[in-house]
Amino acid sequence: MLLLDIIIVNWNSGKQLLDCLASITEAARTSFVLNQVTVVDNASTDESANGLPNLQLPLKIIHNEFNKGFAAACNQGARGSAADYLLFLNPDSILYKNSLMKPIELLTHSNNLEIGIVGIQLLDDSGKVSRTCCRFPQPNMFISKILGLDRLFPRVFHSHFMSEWDHSSSREVDHVIGAFYLVRRSVFHLLGGFDERFFVYLEDLDFSIRARQAGYKSFYMTDTQAYHKGGGTSEQVKATRLFYSLRSRIFYSYKHFGWITALCLMFATLFIEPFTRIIYAVGKQSGREMVETIRAYMMLWRDSPNWIRRISIKT
Numbered sequence: 001m002l003l004l005d006i007i008i009v010n011w012n013s014g015k016q017l018l019d020c021l022a023s024i025t026e027a028a029r030t031s032f033v034l035n036q037v038t039v040v041d042n043a044s045t046d047e048s049a050n051g052l053p054n055l056q057l058p059l060k061i062i063h064n065e066f067n068k069g070f071a072a073a074c075n076q077g078a079r080g081s082a083a084d085y086l087l088f089l090n091p092d093s094i095l096y097k098n099s100l101m102k103p104i105e106l107l108t109h110s111n112n113l114e115i116g117i118v119g120i121q122l123l124d125d126s127g128k129v130s131r132t133c134c135r136f137p138q139p140n141m142f143i144s145k146i147l148g149l150d151r152l153f154p155r156v157f158h159s160h161f162m163s164e165w166d167h168s169s170s171r172e173v174d175h176v177i178g179a180f181y182l183v184r185r186s187v188f189h190l191l192g193g194f195d196e197r198f199f200v201y202l203e204d205l206d207f208s209i210r211a212r213q214a215g216y217k218s219f220y221m222t223d224t225q226a227y228h229k230g231g232g233t234s235e236q237v238k239a240t241r242l243f244y245s246l247r248s249r250i251f252y253s254y255k256h257f258g259w260i261t262a263l264c265l266m267f268a269t270l271f272i273e274p275f276t277r278i279i280y281a282v283g284k285q286s287g288r289e290m291v292e293t294i295r296a297y298m299m300l301w302r303d304s305p306n307w308i309r310r311i312s313i314k315t
Contacts, residue, residue, distance in 0.1 A: 001032065001033050002031070002032040002033065002084045002085070002104065002108065003032065003033050003035040003082065003083035003084050003085070004029070004032050004033070004034055004035060004083055004084070004085045004086075004087060004100065004104065005035050005036045005037075005038065005078070005081045005083035005085070005086050005087070005185075006024065006034070006036070006037045006038070006086075006087045006089055007038050007040065007074055007077035007078055007086060007087070007088050007089070008020065008021075008037070008038070008039045008040070008077075008089050008090070008091050009040050009042060009070050009073040009074055009077065009088075009090075009091075010039055010040065010041045010042065010044060010048060010049050010091050011041070011042045011043075011044055011067065012044045012045060012046045012048060013044075013046075013048050013091040013092060014046055014048050015048075016048075016091050016092045016229070017039070017048045017049065017052070017091040018048075018052065019094060020089065020090075020091045020092070020093055020094060020095075021037065021039075021052065021055050021057060021059070022055055023093075023094045023095040023096075023099075024037060024055075024057060024095055024100075025055045025056055025057060026095070026097065027095040027096070027097060027098075027099050027100045027101075028097050028098060028100070028101050029100055029101065030101065031101055031104060031105060031108075032084075032085075032100075032101075032104050034057070034058060034100075035058065035081075035082070035083045036058045036059075036060055036081070036083070037057045037058060037059050037060070038060045038061075038062065038077040038078075039052070039059070039060070039061045039062070039077075040062045040064065040073040040074070040076050040077040041061065041062065041063050041064060042064050042066075042067040042068055042069070042070075042073050043063075043064050043065060043066050043067045048091075049061055049063065062076060062077065064076075069196065069198075069199035069200055070194075070198075070199065070200040070203060071193075071194035071195060071196045071197075071198045071199065071200070071203035072194075072196040072199075074088055074193070074194050074203075075193040075194055075196065078185075078188060078193060081185055083185055084184070084185060085104060085107065085182060085183065085184060085185060086182070086183045086184075086185050086188055087100070087180070087181070087182045087183075088178060088180075088181040088182075088183070088204075089179070089180060089181075090178070090179040090180070090228065092179075092228065092229035092230070093122075093179055093180060093226055093227060093228045093229070094226060094227035094228075095226050096224065096225055096226055096227075098223075098224040099120060099180075099224055099225065099226045101224075102120070102221065102223045102224035103118040103119075103120055103182050103221060103224070104182070106118055106219065106221060106223075107182070107184065112219075114215065114216060114217055115216065115217050115218075115219045116183065116184050116187040116211045116214075116216025116217065116218070117176060117181065117182065117183050117184075117187070117207075117208060117211055117216065117217075117218040117219070118176070118182040118218075118219050118220075118221060119132070119133070119176025119177060119180055119181060119182070119218070119219075119220050119221070120180055120220075120221055120222075120223075120224050120225060120226055121167065121220075121221070121222045121224070121225045121226075122177070122179060122180065122225065122226055122227070122228040123225050123226070123227050123228070124227075124228070124229075124230060125229065129166070129167050129168065130167070130228060130230060131161065131162060131163045131165065131166070131167050132161075132167070132176070132177035132179070132228075133161075133162045133165070133167065133173040133174075133175065133176055133177070133220050134160045134161050134162060134173070134174060134175040134176075134177070134205060135160050135162060135173075135174045135175070136160070136174045136175065136205070136208075136209050136212075136256075137160040137205070137252065137256075138160075139253070139257055139261050139264075139265060141158065141159055141160050142249060142253065142265050143265070143268065144157035144158075144159070145159060145273075146265075146268045146269060146272055146273040146276065147272070147273075147276055148276040148277070148279075148280050151280065160205075167220070167222070168222065169222060170219070170220060170221045170222045170223065171219075171220060172217050172218065172219055172220075173218055173219070173220045174208065174209070174212070174218065175204070175205050175208040175209075175218055176208070176218050176219075176220050177204070177228075178203070178204030179228045179230075180226055180228070181204055183207075184216075187211055187214070187216050190214060191207060191210050191211060191214065193207075194206070194207055195207075195251075195255075197251050197310045198248050198251055198252075199244050199247070199248070200244045200248070201244055201245045201248040201249075202245075202248040202249065202251070202252045203248070205252070206252060206255065206256075209256065238292045239291075239292040239293075239295035239296045239299065240296070240299070241296075242292065242293065242296035243296040243297075243299040243300050243303070246269055246273075246296065246297075246300055247300060247303065247307050249265075249269065250262075250265070250266050250269060250307060250311070251307070251310065251311065253265045253266065254266075254311045270297075270300070270301075274293065274294075274297045277289075277293045278290050278293055278294070281293060
């Protein structure tokens with residue numbers, strides 16, 4: 001019988017974590033065995049991972065003394081797994097009856113051995129399909145974001161998010177969102193897990209492109225759904241969220257683009273984008289957004305010795 005391990009990284013998710021775990025209990029699993037559900041708590045202060053009932057789940061809870069970041073916590077939760085498949089699931093997600101069975105049946109089919117990663121259709125608070133799939137970023141996509149062109153002229157300047165596609169049909173894609181990220185354990189082991197230089201953001205996209213380079217595809221299926229709140233607990237710390245997003249973009253650029261291109265993108269991120277973001281905030285008459293932008297860039301500059309050192313690490 002096939003085995004599935006589910007890894008949930010938690011950080012101050014409140015009642016969402018309990019609701020997520022309860023939904024796993026209700027999800028059908030007749031074609032596989034749920035081997036283990038691991039909650040890796042990244043030093044939450046809201047006690048969301050304390051005193052959790054087992055809910056008739058093979059539940060394991062890991063409490064980290066400090067926030068190790070999403071990539072490192074995912075690797076921690078998957079370490080030592082003997083399951084056939086690993087599902088990385090956000091705590092702000094709710095599974096439905098067939099959320100697990102359908103994608104696992106897809107992976108087990110003999111015609112789909114080249115598929116290494118599966119995502120499913122995700123619904124938002126209003127029940128609408130979220131547009132969550134991505135294309136692999138190209139330098140021009142990052143440039144349009146730095147200049148704010150993707151927000152001013154979204155029909156002309158596409159970001160790496162496939163927002164122009166309605167996500168109504170199953171298809172191979174470059175990347176499926178990490179909120180529901182089902183991976184063959186053999187592929188996860190082959191790639192050495194997530195790159196822990198990405199504290200949060202783009203670590204899953206980096207994994208997807210490395211999987212593609214290794215000969216494995218990502219597939220988005222609409223035969224089943226799950227609920228995903230989106231934004232999650234990062235809404236609590238918007239400046240910090242922007243800081244990590246910008247830093248991850250720099251890491252991604254140096255890892256997947258040439259050094260000259262990456263250097264240009266880093267320069268534009270540090271010296272041009274702060275002003276385009278502030279101008280955009282002023283146009284929206286959002287003093288809060290302007291303050292959060294300034295705070296994020298102050299964090300990025302202060303952390304520069306750290307991320308410059310990480311850039312130099314060979315992969």
